[in-house]
């Protein structure tokens with residue numbers, strides 16, 4: 001009987017590994033598709049405030065339809081849930097719009113190289129604002145992360161300050177999003193998929209007035225006409241693809257967050273960035289200098305050292 005139990009345990013562990021592996025592979029694949037279409041749209045239609053709003057609108061629509069048709073179970077929420085969600089949604093909105101503004105100004109690969117520095121922001125915010133302390137190796141691992149990102153930034157051929165700052169603001173906002181959502185998800189019966197759905201709806205409500213104020217319907221209409229005349233009717237499908245894939249990759253990532261530790265999640269996120277950086281460089285044929293690639297490699301190696309040190 002002991003060996004039967006043991007077999008059952010090994011089988012369960014193998015099934016769990018397979019499940020997480022599938023989540024990760026799906027998450028990365030959806031993310032690569034999002035990044036490619038997002039950049040194709042932004043190249044023809046440089047209005048990141050609208051495209052970020054549309055991604056949230058697509059996600060809200062998908063989830064409202066799924067709830068109405070009972071494909072997904074409607075979450076049971078109360079006012080406390082929405083109150084706790086509010087700061088998460090503010091941080092999610094800022095992080096999302098800032099990353100999209102960044103990608104409208106610089107190569108996708110550059111935005112993601114800077115975004116691979118997110119663990120450094122996490123440690124700095126936790127130490128400086130929350131008074132947490134970490135073992136020395138964790139602090140030391142920040143050196144290659146920060147150094148690598150800095151090297152990649154100063155050797156970037158198409159450096160742009162808004163593009164750089166957008167990615168940095170996104171890093172900071174997402175660290176706060178993670179801190180707030182850890183508190184908000186604790187003890188609640190809302191699972192990963194519905195948690196992300198509520199987050200999307202609230203973020204859409206927050207972002208829409210700002211998008212109208214910053215860009216607005218007039219420039220959107222002119223820009224849209226121009227993009228359709230350049231690209232043809234397919235442009236609409238590019239916008240649909242970037243919006244739907246944005247929702248799907250985030251939904252899968254929140255679903256996997258239910259199953260894994262935040263540390264495994266952040267390792268998965270860094271590996272996701274490697275696949276985005278490599279595929280976008282190939283697809284958009286961005287010129288890169290060896291020293292620039294070295295900076296990216298050092299930064300990413302740093303995030304692996306960081307995850308080892310945190311373990």
Ligand code: 3PG
Pocket residue numbers: 095096097099100115174
């Ligand atoms: C966004 O638009 O929100 C960013 O591309 C998301 O970045 P992520 O890779 O951290 O999800």
